[in-house]
Amino acid sequence: MKDKILNQTFDKERSLYNLINKEVINCKFEGPEDGESVLKECRDINVVNCSFSLRYPLWHAKKFKLKNSKMDELTRAPLWYSNDGIIDNCEVNGIKCLRECKNIVITESNINSPEFGWRCKNLNITNSNIDSMYFLFESKNVEINNLNMKGKYSFQYMNNIHITNSTLDTKDAFWHSKNILVENSLVKGEYLGWFSQNLTFVNCKIIGTQPLCYCKNLKLINCTMEDTDLSFEYSDVEADIKGHIVSVKNPKSGTIIADSFGEIINEDAIMKCVGNVILRANKEEKEYA
Secondary structure (H helix, E strand, O other), X not given: OOEEEEOOEEOOOOOOOOXXXXXXXXOEEOOOOOOOOOOOOOEEEEEEOOEEOOOOOEEOOEEEEEEOOEEOOOXXXXXXXXXXXXXXXXXXXXXXXXXXXXXXXXXXXXXXXXXXXXXOEEEEEEEXXXXXXXXXXXXXXXXXXXXXEEOOOOOOOOEEEEEEXXXXXXXXXXXXXXXXXXXXXXXXXXXXXXXOEEEEEEOOEEEOOOOXXXXXXXXXXXXXXXXXXXXXXXXXXXXXXXXXXXXXXXOOEEEXXXXXXXXXXXXXXXXXXXXXXXXXXXXXXXXXX
């Protein structure tokens, strides 16, 4: 049974520094002293129904739970170097939330935080809305389900990502990332997946110009594509697309199958490009001849 800290307001520097095995309930972290790092180095704590308006509140935290709480836009860089935490039903508006954290679960939360989740490991994000620039930059081992994500330059330089049942409205996503599986999701944005390795889409809808160029071991299984011109340039790709592709340009290797193509461009290549582009009707005719 944890001791409780109830209905208080804290604004001093390191107000609850090194707090261990406590519950902090209905408290406010704000005030004229504008103190930083109010819960730094805490261990085994539950923070419930609290509000934050001070910088760097949860640095070097371990075994924490943040529930039904709000961090406003003044809560800059709220969680850094923290491990083994749960963020449940929270609203987070401070820039640079989560940096070099490990083993964090985020659920039922609304987050507006540019540069969210940099260089983290072992994240699980479910049933949440996130608006962020450079979302999850250089993070590893991430599981995502039912995420509504918006913002530019997401999922870059990542390794080991599994995304399901999500909507991603994002430009320049997955650049230089490795080992990515996206299933049953909508992915909207320009210049998707350039320079990625082992990127796979299953039952996804992809929208936006010049997607999936310079990819290695790219796979699309039972996907649709909309407004996707100049697709697959210099990529090693195996793609089975239901419906239409606006244009395909200089695929490096592999096979792209679709029901129709607006244009197939084989010109001005700076490397050898031997990828096959096949109309599904023609493929079926060959198979059943």
